[in-house]
Amino acid sequence: MNPVIKIILQRLALGLLTLFIVSIVIFAAVNMLPGDFAEAILGQGATPEAVAAIRRDLGLDQDPVTRYLQWLAGALQGDLGNSFAQANFASFVGDDSGVRTTVAQQIAPRFANTMFLAGVTAAIAVPFAVTLGVLAALYRNSVFDKVANISTLTSISSPEFFLAYVLILFLAVLNPLLPSLSNIYADMGFAERLQKTLLPALTLTLVVTAHMMRMTRAAIINLLASPYIEMARLKGIKPMRVIVHHALPNALAPIINVIALNLAYLITGVVVVEVVFVYPGIGQLFVDSVKIRDIPVVQACCLIFAAAYILLNLTADILSILSNPRLRHPK
Amino acid sequence: MSDFLVEMRDVRIEGRSDETWMPIINGVDLTLKKGEVLGLIGESGAGKSTLGLAAMGFCRDGVRISGGSVMFDGIDLLAASAEQKRQLLGKRIAYVAQSAAASFNPAHKLIDQHTEAPVQHSVSGKADSAADGIELYRKLRLPNPEEIGFRYPHQVSGGQLQRAMTAMAMACRPDLIIFDEPTTALDVTTQIEVLASIRQIVEEFDTAAIYITHDLAVVAQMADRIKVLLKGDEVEEAETRTMLSAPTQDYTKSLWAVRAFERPEKPPVATDATPVISVQGVTAAYGTVDVLKNVSFDIHAGRTVAVVGESGSGKSTTARCITGLLPPRLGIIELDGEPLPLDYRKRSKEQLRQVQMIYQMADTALNPRKSIGEIIGRPVEFYMGLRGAAKRKRVAELMDQIELPADQYIDRLPSELSGGQKQRIGIARALAAEPKFIICDEVTSALDQLVAEGILKLLARLQDELGLSYMFITHDLATVRAIADEVVVMKDGLVVEQGPKRDMFKPPHHAYTDLLLSSVPEMDPDWLTNLLKERGVDNIGDAAVDKMS
Numbered sequence: 001m002n003p004v005i006k007i008i009l010q011r012l013a014l015g016l017l018t019l020f021i022v023s024i025v026i027f028a029a030v031n032m033l034p035g036d037f038a039e040a041i042l043g044q045g046a047t048p049e050a051v052a053a054i055r056r057d058l059g060l061d062q063d064p065v066t067r068y069l070q071w072l073a074g075a076l077q078g079d080l081g082n083s084f085a086q087a088n089f090a091s092f093v094g095d096d097s098g099v100r101t102t103v104a105q106q107i108a109p110r111f112a113n114t115m116f117l118a119g120v121t122a123a124i125a126v127p128f129a130v131t132l133g134v135l136a137a138l139y140r141n142s143v144f145d146k147v148a149n150i151s152t153l154t155s156i157s158s159p160e161f162f163l164a165y166v167l168i169l170f171l172a173v174l175n176p177l178l179p180s181l182s183n184i185y186a187d188m189g190f191a192e193r194l195q196k197t198l199l200p201a202l203t204l205t206l207v208v209t210a211h212m213m214r215m216t217r218a219a220i221i222n223l224l225a226s227p228y229i230e231m232a233r234l235k236g237i238k239p240m241r242v243i244v245h246h247a248l249p250n251a252l253a254p255i256i257n258v259i260a261l262n263l264a265y266l267i268t269g270v271v272v273v274e275v276v277f278v279y280p281g282i283g284q285l286f287v288d289s290v291k292i293r294d295i296p297v298v299q300a301c302c303l304i305f306a307a308a309y310i311l312l313n314l315t316a317d318i319l320s321i322l323s324n325p326r327l328r329h330p331k
Numbered sequence: 332m333s334d335f336l337v338e339m340r341d342v343r344i345e346g347r348s349d350e351t352w353m354p355i356i357n358g359v360d361l362t363l364k365k366g367e368v369l370g371l372i373g374e375s376g377a378g379k380s381t382l383g384l385a386a387m388g389f390c391r392d393g394v395r396i397s398g399g400s401v402m403f404d405g406i407d408l409l410a411a412s413a414e415q416k417r418q419l420l421g422k423r424i425a426y427v428a429q430s431a432a433a434s435f436n437p438a439h440k441l442i443d444q445h446t447e448a449p450v451q452h453s454v455s456g457k458a459d460s461a462a463d464g465i466e467l468y469r470k471l472r473l474p475n476p477e478e479i480g481f482r483y484p485h486q487v488s489g490g491q492l493q494r495a496m497t498a499m500a501m502a503c504r505p506d507l508i509i510f511d512e513p514t515t516a517l518d519v520t521t522q523i524e525v526l527a528s529i530r531q532i533v534e535e536f537d538t539a540a541i542y543i544t545h546d547l548a549v550v551a552q553m554a555d556r557i558k559v560l561l562k563g564d565e566v567e568e569a570e571t572r573t574m575l576s577a578p579t580q581d582y583t584k585s586l587w588a589v590r591a592f593e594r595p596e597k598p599p600v601a602t603d604a605t606p607v608i609s610v611q612g613v614t615a616a617y618g619t620v621d622v623l624k625n626v627s628f629d630i631h632a633g634r635t636v637a638v639v640g641e642s643g644s645g646k647s648t649t650a651r652c653i654t655g656l657l658p659p660r661l662g663i664i665e666l667d668g669e670p671l672p673l674d675y676r677k678r679s680k681e682q683l684r685q686v687q688m689i690y691q692m693a694d695t696a697l698n699p700r701k702s703i704g705e706i707i708g709r710p711v712e713f714y715m716g717l718r719g720a721a722k723r724k725r726v727a728e729l730m731d732q733i734e735l736p737a738d739q740y741i742d743r744l745p746s747e748l749s750g751g752q753k754q755r756i757g758i759a760r761a762l763a764a765e766p767k768f769i770i771c772d773e774v775t776s777a778l779d780q781l782v783a784e785g786i787l788k789l790l791a792r793l794q795d796e797l798g799l800s801y802m803f804i805t806h807d808l809a810t811v812r813a814i815a816d817e818v819v820v821m822k823d824g825l826v827v828e829q830g831p832k833r834d835m836f837k838p839p840h841h842a843y844t845d846l847l848l849s850s851v852p853e854m855d856p857d858w859l860t861n862l863l864k865e866r867g868v869d870n871i872g873d874a875a876v877d878k879m880s
Contacts, residue, residue, distance in 0.1 A: 225392070227433040234389060235448045235499075236420035249438035325438055325483045 004327055008318055015310045019303075022310075023075070026302040027068045030295055036060055037084045037293040058084060071299065080104055080303075081296035103300045107282065109186055111304065114281040117204070118266035120197050125205040126212065126259055133216025133255075138243050140221060149217075152210035164203045164276040171199060182277040200277045204270060208262040215258040219251035226250075253320035260316030267312075268305040335402070336506055336539050337363040337386050342399035344381050344390070344563075355381050356563045358399065365506065366537040370554030370571070372544055372586075374779035375750070377560040379543045383509045386541055387424050388416045404506065421448035425500035427529075429512040431492035435484035442480030445499045454503045467498035470535070471528040489642075490521030494528050501532060508533070510542045514549060518641040518806055519850040526552055526852075527863055545779055547586060548852035551575055552859040559583050571856050585781065587854070592784050592813045594791050596833065600631045605668045607632050607768050607800045608653065608686075613662030615652050622648050623659070624824045628817075630768065633794060635801040637815035637832075639808065639847065645824040646804045650770045653802070654686055666768070684714045687761035691773035693753035697745040703730075703756055704741040710763040729759040733789060751782035758789065768800045775810055787814050808851045812836065820844050 038054040039046065055061045059070075074081055080103040132152070136145045155163060172180035182196045220243060223229060232246040271283035282301060289297035321327050344356035356378045363369050363386075371379045385396055388408030401408040403424065408416060420426075425448075428434035435444060442461050449460040461480070468476035471494040484492060493513055500508050510529065514522040530553060533540050542553045550557055550571075557574045559566040559582070567580045578584050606629035615623040623645045630636045638646045651657035653664055655675030664671045666685055672678050690696035697706055707726045711717050717725050727737035733755040745753055754774060761769050771790065775783035791814060793799060803814060811818055811832070818835040820828040820843065828841040840848065849862060 227428055227430060228436040230391070231426070231428055231434040232436065232447075234387065234420055234426040235451075236417045236422055237447065237451055238417070241451070246436050246438075250436070326485050329483050329486060 003330055004321060007321055007327070011314055011317055015314045018310050019307060022306040023072060023303060024068070026299055026306065027064070027071065030298055030302070031064055033290070033293065035293060037295060040291075040293040041084075071296075075303065078104075080107075080300040083297050084292075084294045103296045106297060107285065107300055107304070110280060110282045110285045113184060113279065114267060114270070114283065116193065117197055117200060117270070117279060117281060118263065120194065120201040121204040121208070121266050122263055124201060125208050125262075128205065129209045129212035130216050130255065132209070133213040134220065134243055134248065136213065136217040137220035137224075137247070138240060140217070145217075148213065152213050155206040156210035160203065160207055160272045161276050163206050164200070164273055167199055167203055167206075168276075171202075180277070182279040184280065197279075200270075200273050200279050203273050203276075204266060207273075208265065211258050211262055212255070216251070216255050219254045220247045223247045223250055249323070252323040256319045256323065257313075257316045260312040264309045264312045267308040334364065335362045336365045336367075336404055337361065337541075338400075338402040339382075339386060340400045342382070342385060342401060343397045344378070344385055345395055345397045346381075347393040347395075352395070352397070354563060355394065356385070359560070359563075359565050361386065361541075361558065363507070363539050363541065365539055367556070368533060368540045368542055368554045370542045370544065370550035370557040371560065372547060372550050372557060373560035373566075374545060374781065376562065378563045379545075379560055380511050382560070383511055383541050383543045384426075386507070387420060387426065387509060389420070418452065421505075422452040422454060422503045423505050424507045424509070425503070425505040427493075427496050427500050427508060427510045427513050430516050431496040431513075432484065432489055432516075434496065435492060437484055440481055440483055441487065441495050441499075445480060445495070445502055448499070449502050452503060460502060464498060464502065467501055467532070468495065470532060471495075471498055472524065473498075488521075490517050490525055493517060493525045497525075497529055497532060501536065501538075504536060505538060507539045507541070510540055510553075512544050515544065515546070519808070519852075520641060520846055522549070522852070523850050523859070523862070526859060529553070530859070546852065547575075548854050548858070551854055551856045552852060559586070575854055575856060592787065594814060597634070597816055599831075600634065604631055606630055606665070607667060608802070609663075609665040609668075610649070610653065611663040611665065613649070613652050613659045613664065615648055615657055615659040615662075617648075617657075621660070622824050623652065626662075626821075626824075626826055628819050628826065628829055630800050630802055632767070632800055633798045634816045635794065635803050635814055636817045636819060637803045637805060637811040638819045638821060639805055639811055640821035641806060641847075643823075644821040646806075646821055647772055648824075649821070650688070650772055650802065650804060653770065654688060680714065684764045685767045686770070687764050687766040687768070688770045688772065689754070689757045689761050689774050692777055693750065693757045694745075694777075696757055697753060699745055702742050702744060703748075706745070706756060707759045707763050710760060714764045725763070729762055732762060732793065733759045735759075749782075750778055751785060754778065754786055755789065758786075758793070762793065762797075766799070768802070770802045770804070772804045773806070774803075776805065776807060783810070784813075790814065808848060820847065 036055070037058065038051045038060065042050055042054070052061070059067065071081065083101050083103050083106050132148055136148045139145050168180045171178050178199045179196055180199065182200050184193050184196050188196075224247065229242060229246055232242045237246070267282075269283075270281065271287055273279070274281045274283045282304070286298065286301040288294075289301065339359070339361040341358045341360065342356055343354065343358050345352040346355045347353075359378075359382060361369070361382065371383060373379050381391075381394060384390065385401060386403075388401055388403070388411060390396060396409060399409075403419065406415070406419070408419075411419075435441065442464055445464040446457050446460040449455045449463075450457050454460070455463070464480055465476050468479060473479050473491055473494055479487065479491070479495070487495065497513070513529065514525050517525060526549065532538075540553075542550060544550050554571050556568060557571050558568040559574075559580070561582055566582050567574075567578065569578075574583070575587075578587060608630040610629075611627050613623055613626045614621055626645070626649055628636065638649060640646050648657065652659045652662075652673075655671070655673060655678055658673040664673065666682060671682055675683065701709075704723070704726055707729055708722050711722050711725050711729075715725070723741075726741065730737040730740060735752060735755055740748070740752075745756065748756065757774070774790075775786050778786065787810065790801065794801065801814075803810070805811060815832045818829065818832055819826055820835075820841065822843050828835070828844045835844065836848070838845070849865075852858060855861075
């Protein structure tokens with residue numbers, strides 16, 4: 001078998017195994033949250049009978065292993081269960097209409113929004129950071145390099161909400177170019193959606209650029225002492241081409257990995273920015289669900305986050321492998 | 332206008348070390364006429380490569396030309412702007428590096444790297460230049476010239492890469508090529524092909540060249556004139572034949588004399604003696620591929636067995652089998668007539684102690700964070716159980732044996748030692764276990780000839796004093812001649828010939844031994860020409876042979 005395909009299959013299997021282990025960790029961790037949905041929704045004055053009734057209704061009275069296996073079996077079939085919060089508690093008073101909102105229905109639009117924001121951010125941030133890194137490597141130790149380093153470090157060191165408010169101040173308040181609220185709807189056109197997403201995307205760009213830019217710069221500079229870079233210079237190749245054509249292709253593996261980590265962050269860690277811009281992403285849904293102990297939604301969100309991390313890292317691994325000609329073209 | 336293509340006058344070069352500039356080249360003159368080949372020789376650290384690069388107006392990072400002048404075809408390279416120099420490099424001045432494997436970009440195909448300079452310098456189009464590249468590959472006798480350019484560097488062997496790099500240097504038909512130790516990393520049999528190729532193409536295109544090497548026999552084949560450097564100073568310069576027959580300086584004479592070292596022959600081993608190490612029918616594999624096939628030989632007490640062969644012949648794998656790092660698939664390894672467990676993890680401390688190893692790269696075999704005392708002290712403590720003052724005393728004794736004064740060196744770090752001194756520390760570390768048997772894996776091949784000779788003499792003396800047995804892995808037949816009692820010749824994982832040294836250097840040979848022996852360059856400047864004639868003119872370019880004879 002082609003060694004690349006073999007490695008990819010191995011990594012895929014490992015990824016699935018990781019996801020399985022993570023599902024156990026998620027389930028255990030969520031179960032360790034103090035209080036449960038029944039207590040959270042009924043408040044302090046709830047009678048033990050009412051709490052028990054809701055628990056029975058939702059299956060919370062079964063032992064954790066059974067519940068885990070049920071959840072896993074459902075998840076494997078694509079059924080992430082029903083949201084507690086959206087459930088019709090009519091059954092509790094003896095009138096079960098059978099109408100329930102599934103977790104998938106609740107998460108799907110939010111997840112799409114998150115992916116849209118992450119996609120817009122990545123489309124801006126990745127080319128920007130890599131270009132900046134290449135230029136910083138080319139003009140290393142120059143004023144440009146120092147300014148690029150300091151400004152990206154400053155932006156990564158500032159709290160996200162602060163960056164968000166600064167951008168709002170300059171791009172929405174003082175110069176009303178972009179809307180400061182990113183309340184997007186399902187039936188919104190692409191252009192309008194893009195316009196509303198731009199400000200949070202720019203904020204996130206400021207947050208993720210530093211890592212990618214600095215890794216690009218470091219990975220390239222690391223190679224500049226290689227004999228083949230010296231050879232390229234001794235062939236009279238222009239400095240820019242030496243960096244882009246000779247160093248960059250050999251520096252891709254670490255750069256790809258840092259990009260993947262940052263993309264994973266864009267999917268899983270952007271709650272603060274969503275809150276500032278009132279962007280209806282999955283992060284807000286997640287926080288709200290934890291607050292009211294809507295366990296199926298929390299678990300599903302966690303699983304999606306874990307899958308995003310694993311998938312992106314897997315992709316990064318595979319791309320790193322493909323960037324190595326020794327593996328692409330075996331002897 | 333001067334009639335020199337390159338004219339360097341009183342060139343001074345400095346290198347930065349710890350915030351101060353230390354001299355590397357102290358005012359050397361170098362001139363080269365069009366079409367002439369100058370050999371630049373000296374030990375490592377003599378400044379050969381630095382001077383060669385300076386002839387291109389190029390300095391590595393942390394190096395600067397602090398004085399003198401470098402003129403190339405009337406252009407002052409020291410006054411030229413970076414852009415002016417860039418337009419000369421690759422186009423009119425080309426460079427061939429020591430390790431083609433490291434100097435080709437692993438991410439691009441050979442032909443794309445070949446055409447890069449002509450295209451970037453607007454000398455010719457990509458298609459024309461690629462066609463010319465294939466033509467050059469053919470001239471340089473590369474196999475499948477039509478196809479080889481479309482491979483990546485890792486898919487091509489070292490000797491072929493070195494020829495492809497020579498072709499790449501020729502891509503713009505430069506006036507000057509700097510060859511920086513282009514065959515040092517190659518096996519002798521491969522070296523011949525590369526040397527013949529380089530000589531042929533340099534003559535065919537009447538290219539001037541500076542040929543940098545530490546190997547006198549090689550430079551004798553290549554150069555019209557030879558310049559000897561020592562620690563940044565010129566020792567002497569003369570026409571090749573004059574230099575070889577009548578060197579005037581003591582240093583040059585000592586370089587010439589190195590190859591004369593040969594230890595006296597020992598009496599034959601008693602037929603009933605038990606060998607210290609006996610390798611019997613060993614077959615070993617990496618993965619599913621057998622890399623050693625039925626290898627058998629004995630090593631007797633106080634004897635040196637040299638294992639010779641090209642890279643990939645299985646020499647080092649044999650060592651890994653004996654040490655137990657790679658348990659063989661089949662076969663037996665005996666120590667003093669007792670079978671050794673094949674896996675080193677199953678061997679007793681006593682068995683481990685008896686088999687020690689000295690490595691090729693002393694640089695990487697010594698922990699850079701440990702002092703010399705700690706490095707040698709570790710086996711003293713581990714195997715002999717000595718601690719404190721007793722340990723320190725034993726370390727001092729060992730350092731005495733390797734001729735490094737303990738009071739000066741015991742607290743130094745490896746980075747504060749020269750290459751030869753580091754290799755001596757490697758020897759002391761092996762001796763610390765008081766073994767019967769030491770495997771020396773290419774221990775002199777990274778060292779200069781004078782230093783290497785010192786190491787060989789030390790190993791010979793230690794053998795006489797301590798009755799050690801050596802397995803000496805090498806690809807250098809001069810080393811074999813100097814130190815071996817018996818020789819094992821390996822090729823493709825098989826032993827093709829073995830026997831006492833004097834039989835080895837006398838015909839008749841196995842065809843492969845013959846090839847190896849005849850490929851070792853000799854000091855005679857006509858050696859290569861005669862050899863190529865002997866092997867048949869069709870093996871290399873006719874022009875080269877015609878012109879040289």
